[in-house]
Amino acid sequence: MLRRVCPGGTAVKLQGMTNRLAGSTSPYLRQHAENPVDWFEWGEEAFAEARRRDVPILLSVGYSACHWCHVMAHESFEDDAVAALMNEHFVSVKVDREERPDIDAVYMDATTAMTGHGGWPMTCLLTPDGAPFYCGTYFPRDHFGRLLQAIAQAWAADRGEVVAAGQRVVDALTQQSAALTGGTALPSTDELDQAAATLVGQFDREHGGFGGAPKFPPSMVLEFLLRASARNRDDELTTVADRTFDAMARGGMYDQLAGGFARYSVDAAWVVPHFEKMLYDNALLLRSYLHWWRVSGSGLAERVARETADFLLRDLRTPQGGFAAALDADTDGVEGLTYAWTPAQLAEVLGPADADRAAEVFGVTADGTFEHGSSTLQLPVDVDPAVRDDLRTRLFAARSTRPQPARDDKVVTAWNGLAVAALAEAGVLFDERRYLDAALACGHLLLDVHRVDGRLRRASRDGLVGDAMGVAEDYGDLAEGLLALHQATADAQWLAAAGELLDIALDRFAADDGGFHDTADDAEQLMRRPRDPTDNATPAGSSAVAAALLTHAALTGSTRHRSAGERALAVVGEVAVRQPRFFGWSLAAAEGVAAGPVQVAIVGEPGGGPLQETAWRLRPPGAVVVSGEPDAPGQPLLADRPLVSGGAAAYVCRGMVCDLPVTTVADLERTLRATR
Template identity: 40%
Template sequence: MAITPPSVTRSPALTADLEAALAAQGPDYAPRTHLLEPDGKPRYVNRLIREASPYLLQHAHNPVDWHPWGEEAMAAAAGRDCPIFLSVGYATCHWCHVMEEESFDDEEIAAVLNARFVPVKLDREARPDLDQIYITATQLQQGHAGWPNSLWLMPDGTPFHTGTYFPKHQFLQVLAAVADAWDRQRPQIVEVAGRIAEAVRRQGALGGSGAAALEPETFDAAAAHLARMHNRAHGGFSDNQQFPQESFLLFLLDRWRREGDAEALGIARKTLDAIAAGGIHDHAGGGFHRYTVDINWRTPHFEKMLYNQGQLARAFTEGWEATGEPAWRRAAERCFAYVLRDMTDGAGAFFAAEDADSLDAAGRREEGAFYLWPAAEARELLGAEGDWAAATLGLGKPVGEVGPVAHLEPGAAVDFARLDPLLERLRAAREARHRPIRDEKVIAGWNGLMIRALAEAAVAFDRRDLAEAAARAAEAVWSRLWDGTRLARLWAGGAAREAGQLEDHVWMGLACLALAEADAFLAVPGPWAERAEALGATILRDFSDGAGRLRMAAEDGPLGPIYESSDGATPAGESAALELLARLGARGDMAAGAAAQRLVSAVSGPMREIPVLRTEALIGARVLAAGPSVLRRTLAGGTVAARLLRGGAAWELELAIAPGWHVNAPDPGTEGLTGAAIEGAGAAWPEPLSRSLGFAGAPLNVYEGRVRVPLSAPSDSIVLHLQPCSDTLCREPVAARFRLGARETER
């Protein structure tokens, strides 16, 4: 029977409701608490038992009388005239688990929280808009921020005191001090809350300069800043903990393709080599951990987030296209194998994350227990190959305090043909261990990041199976979360939940455009372009603020409209929207193209001041001004798709010409038309078709459908010239430059 938490009085109706919600969890339900009755049932149940978020359910049996975020909690705080204590985290957050076990599952702490505050739990992944408000408040007040994010709020949601993780003894002191100040120093608290609220509003609403475009100096400044940040010894952009910083890598690769900037490519190369080799890479199972706690990428913080998989897979794909480095293609493909094997639901959509913590052999929850490989255990499993594998993977040298993490030496020659079957044996054996908790939310935007990565890699690697997986995931997301006018944020507990955010619509829109390009080459049919256009229309209707900027959420938060001020672990939705709107504009969506121009103007001021804060927006600005730079592109308003295929040192151009259109052959046979040509490489164009078109007055030599053109002796960059025509009109001639410069052997 559900027991009321300490210092709480409940109505019989609420008690009955919570008991029914507990019973509905089913006979296999395992409450996450050490406070259990002799029969194994939880001693306490709170309102979070009615929620679908895995993070909130983790706290459903704390003695803390948690409320989910919402009007009910605010009304309770106003009615009791007490502050809200807000704890923000997510299901796979290690330090959230630590504070849960030390404090939130502690009856002494709970008694104070319940008596003096209205405790509220918020899943940051379900509500990134609210998380943006409160992580910004903590950053501004404390000078640093992270999760768990701990805040004390006025009943209307305005923060007045902030912090992150607190050990139990310190947390008790802070709770007592805040409660005392609420009673004795209310005017000062109101004043502090007002100052924080105003600072948060200013942080998000940074204005622009009104300029219609960014000067080259802005992009140069961003590249120079990243060069100064670059750790030349170990790669990455830090002298301490190492995060992948995927948006930095994608910006540097884009800059190399556009400018031939060798330093930009060198920084990306050093960093991708380090990530592919380091302990941040799960060598046994594929995929990547979120970050490392050391400078040389070897000691990971073991949680695995879907958004890292999608972004890093894209970076490795683009890096492989630039260099032909086989270890990078291998890293991307093993990441896809991990996601499709371990992070995919029955309908094909992708789960959100896997925890850092898992149970060790003794049943204790430890960070990384699932992933560690003591050398003796690996040798016993691998037999005659055990010594070589253990030495190759560095298992004889425990990494930091966590133990033996598999890693390679960056840049070292590795016999992957010999190593990979051994890694598969380690992975299969690892399945007998206790797996980390998997957060099975399906988040629309994070799925968009992964779908885009799969679709783009499918075209780059010429792998239709990856495109099919991307299309299946997109259909699963669309059927569950699109209501005809807007996306929901996520799927959990068998239902769509929370309003979709800007980032959900943007990242799914870019995923749909990637699928449209994949369909042109690999036949994964679907209304991909139409869906991208629908998402673009939703963005302009629901997220535009009327002044050129895009809000994170369609609805205002407690402090007013919510904006992002920079890219973070994922690109800001507003930053990525610039690329989506620019690409939709190039396909003929005039409203999207105009909105992209307004957005550049609205954010250009801050981008000039500190351009490295918005590297994703810098990529979008270049797309708006000059089109994409990647080796896979849609040209001439969607009438032609082009890709450059790398096969070792050989290259091949492929065109996919839309039905009803043709491309004029090198010698069209009629003056005034531009024939297909390639500058900078020999081109073995196939025999064209000869067609009679009324407007031309004579037979024309043309290409239709799919055309493959082997290239010989390509230079660092080539320029493709073509002119697409229908039976009644011709579009303007196209000249598209592709940079191929970095050779497979250049390091």
């Protein structure tokens, strides 16, 4: 890589050359490889250079599917004048938040503390020791240029105050991080009911979901509500869940042609999405819709679950068997270019008569629901499935000829673990072998490539694993996926591998109070050790590990794992009850504790059968199911559970107390319904 050195000592890119990011494993970082900014990746080289030059670090954090990240890149990072300011006065560091969630978490806390809000792109100014002293999100080009000049002047003229401000931020964040922990007891059933009642009070009765615009899919909260309503048979909780699932599936946030969900709706009515599609959203929502289908029998739930699973396999699967992180929000720099339709575009594809019918079916109007007279596709009411499928097939074929959004094809451990769990369940519940095969292939990839010397790495790309170490959510979510594979296949290797990962989590991530840190005890030391117990877009590291520990305990009878999972939930129990929208995964896991756990062991149905099908269809929320031969090696749930009169039998236990085995579908149905 050819470089020349400016008088100030900074390196700049020659025309047609690339900067340090060209060799990154992150597609997001590679998007900036031809910027005139002399970017560094996060690491000691960057901080050493800042100390040598005695200049601040300019930290820019984003991700590949982020619309405003692209806007700031085009406006500022591709601008020679802005790049010259950055190169002269700062050491500039670019971070992919998906590859380094630990760095993102630490500096997002600082950004939120300083500005009152967060988001991406995130821009932080740091001392050469990593302490933030100025933070923000998106800055327009002219504002950004003035900011750089002002920061450079302050650094030169009032260094002491700048450094002191950074230290004050670090001290305040250290104290603030303790506010969300400190609980000592698991939520009682009364407290779980209180949390559910709080959610009912926050429910948007007109549009479904919670809160106003922008509106995010509350997959983990819905999982909690499904479990809570099953426990106490509360019709109001069922209504909240049903209305939200229905509204999301009918709105523009759901891709009515290709399946799969966009990241969020920019409005309160689920009409206009922010068009990026994230693996983690679709994995979580696929599993949630599966569970909604199991308890409701909704045909809409089944269709959306199948279409979302198909979307994962068709659009996100990588050649190595993993799943790509995301599809971009933009196509050729324009949001919605691939997805939105005008009446004229419908007519061009379908002809006038069918275009009118499609406009009615999918809510396409003359004025448009999106930009420039175009509309996102919705499904306001049910129509003849044959009509819908015909229109959908023809429009999807035409849409496939349009420019398509870019794909971030890095394979993130945690998100792929969530996908493994969802697809394994879908494969069994729908008797769809290709879903289960995809889950198995992904599980093998994650263990074979992402596990290095027994420890997890965060991500890979094109089959090559990156250097970033796995964080707590990687261990918890992958263990969750492997435990689902064990239940789906009765293969002991998945249970053993999950146990190994959870033992590492207990050894390396445990906090003194019983919760879990986001990073291992031997991870890179940042300005503070990140620990965010809230379930936001994905399960928190702590709740992911806790939930997997409890599932592992239910499958093995391990009191050590059960106690560790319960302690982790107790640490956040009090705040979770008060703020349930931000602790859905923890509350769902706590419901599993309240339920028993429920364990179903089926013997004598190799390869599946009517008892296994019944158990998976009617299993209470949070229950575990394993079907195999009696006393199968490495499968504790099948130990000491013999055949009955030489035939297949199902053993149902709750809270470590077992019913007599049953041998008919009717008896198993009655037993399972009695435990819900």
